[in-house]
Amino acid sequence: MVPIADQLVDWAALGKVVVASLVAGIGVTAAFSFAVLGTTRSLEMRRARRSVEASAFAVLGALAAAVCVGAVVVGIIVMSSK
Amino acid sequence: MGSDVVFVIVVVTALAFDFTNGFHDTATAVATSISTRAMSPRLAVTMAALLNFAGAFISLKVAATVGSGIVESSAVTPTIVFAGLIGAIAWNLITWYFGLPSSSSHALIGGLVGSVIAATGTGNVIADGLVGKVIIPALIAPVLAFLVAAIGILVVYRVVAALRPGPVTGGFKLGQIASGGLLALAHGTNDAQKTMGVITLALIAHGDIAPNNFHVPEWVVISAASAIALGTYSGGWRIIRTVGSRIIKMDSAQGFSAQGAGAAVILAASHYGYPLSTTHVISGGVMGAGAAKRLSAVRWGVAGNIVGAWLLTIPAAGLMGALTYGITRIFGTGAAGPLVVSIALLLAIVAVFARRLQQGPALTAEA
Numbered sequence: 001m002v003p004i005a006d007q008l009v010d011w012a013a014l015g016k017v018v019v020a021s022l023v024a025g026i027g028v029t030a031a032f033s034f035a036v037l038g039t040t041r042s043l044e045m046r047r048a049r050r051s052v053e054a055s056a057f058a059v060l061g062a063l064a065a066a067v068c069v070g071a072v073v074v075g076i077i078v079m080s081s082k
Numbered sequence: 083m084g085s086d087v088v089f090v091i092v093v094v095t096a097l098a099f100d101f102t103n104g105f106h107d108t109a110t111a112v113a114t115s116i117s118t119r120a121m122s123p124r125l126a127v128t129m130a131a132l133l134n135f136a137g138a139f140i141s142l143k144v145a146a147t148v149g150s151g152i153v154e155s156s157a158v159t160p161t162i163v164f165a166g167l168i169g170a171i172a173w174n175l176i177t178w179y180f181g182l183p184s185s186s187s188h189a190l191i192g193g194l195v196g197s198v199i200a201a202t203g204t205g206n207v208i209a210d211g212l213v214g215k216v217i218i219p220a221l222i223a224p225v226l227a228f229l230v231a232a233i234g235i236l237v238v239y240r241v242v243a244a245l246r247p248g249p250v251t252g253g254f255k256l257g258q259i260a261s262g263g264l265l266a267l268a269h270g271t272n273d274a275q276k277t278m279g280v281i282t283l284a285l286i287a288h289g290d291i292a293p294n295n296f297h298v299p300e301w302v303v304i305s306a307a308s309a310i311a312l313g314t315y316s317g318g319w320r321i322i323r324t325v326g327s328r329i330i331k332m333d334s335a336q337g338f339s340a341q342g343a344g345a346a347v348i349l350a351a352s353h354y355g356y357p358l359s360t361t362h363v364i365s366g367g368v369m370g371a372g373a374a375k376r377l378s379a380v381r382w383g384v385a386g387n388i389v390g391a392w393l394l395t396i397p398a399a400g401l402m403g404a405l406t407y408g409i410t411r412i413f414g415t416g417a418a419g420p421l422v423v424s425i426a427l428l429l430a431i432v433a434v435f436a437r438r439l440q441q442g443p444a445l446t447a448e449a
Contacts, residue, residue: 010214013354014218014354017219017347018226020346020353021226021227021230021343021346022230024349024350025234025342025343025345026233026234026237028346029237029342029343030234030237030241032254032338032342033238033335035253036241036242036257037242039249039253040245040253041245043249075264076140076267078349079137079267079271079352079353080140081353
């Protein structure tokens with residue numbers, strides 16, 4: 001049974017699909033959460049006149065947003081590179 | 083002359099299938115955005131249609147899988163392709179009637195396999211293509227999307243736990259516009275190619291392309307892209323309502339997680355040439371995003387109906403494809419059979435739409 005399954009299914013390629021999906025899906029969701037966190041906290045700190053914390057959260061938000069934009073770009077490259 | 087008429091009928095039927103594919107799968111890209119009010123229904127559908135159109139031009143790898151990896155292209159005749167398409171369209175319409183987000187891709191593959199078996203026996207079905215490229219990924223993909231969305235939403239809730247709900251909801255609504263757009267692009271890339279693959283099969287059967295020289299002509303790409311975009315723009319509101327609000331009542335973070343998981347799985351699979359069901363993936367993502375928050379948040383009865391439709395799709399479309407082939411052959415090998423079946427299907431579609439119109443609009447304000 002196993003050898004037949006091995007003949008029919010490219011498990012290595014499927015494994016790569018699983019790993020890529022987990023890393024990209026969870027990674028992008030997490031990165032976007034940090035973008036929301038950074039942006040929201042940065043605005044709150046600015047209103048409280050705590051400029052150092054505001055800047056730190058702004059940097060966090062910007063970096064996380066950059067990761068998300070990068071992921072979208074990679075996604076489009078993946079689609080078009082065939 | 084007769085074969086030319088059959089070929090034209092096949093191309094028109096393939097484009098009609100592509101239209102139903104877009105119509106049936108609009109929910110894939112827009113349901114969660116509409117449900118969380120990230121976008122208005124009309125704007126979401128317009129954006130999805132435009133990105134579906136653009137996505138169809140991006141890649142041709144899945145077209146090659148459908149056109150040359152599921153059945154032996156040298157054994158295919160235009161009538162076989164026609165019967166497979168009718169099987170797929172019929173199953174798409176049945177599942178649309180019941181608001182079930184089943185897979186148009188599997189309907190197409192099932193229909194094609196059924197008509198090939200009816201015409202030539204099982205010898206011309208490429209088993210490793212069907213099992214390795216379709217059935218196994220079909221089992222893995224929704225579970226994978228479920229897991230990715232479930233873990234993703236748990237991470238989201240942990241990161242934004244201390245924030246006020248207003249900015250979080252607003253932020254994720256913005257994110258949903260981007261993730262929904264990416265999903266629509268991926269859907270166009272993935273699904274429009276299946277019709278391209280089928281039309282190319284018909285071109286091979288008609289003798290316009292050599293079986294060992296599989297390539298998709300430009301006019302096929304443009305017409306398939308246009309048909310799926312028009313179908314998407316028409317909006318399959320019944321399925322949008324099922325995916326957007328009947329599986330779970332979702333917030334914008336859950337919508338984003340489901341769409342992000344869906345896009346990640348579809349793009350990863352598309353990269354390796356798997357003709358994945360975008361519908362299965364997004365439905366799995368929606369269930370995962372709901373179940374991770376609270377198991378009872380998912381309406382498991384609705385989810386069960388959806389999974390039942392998934393399991394039935396390939397055999398049911400296959401049976402319809404085989405039956406259609408049998409009916410077509412009653413009228414001989416010429417154009418009469420496809421013509422009679424096409425007219426019968428058109429009449430059935432008109433009857434179904436008339437019945438649905440009598441029952442009123444399917445989309446409510448909440449959907």
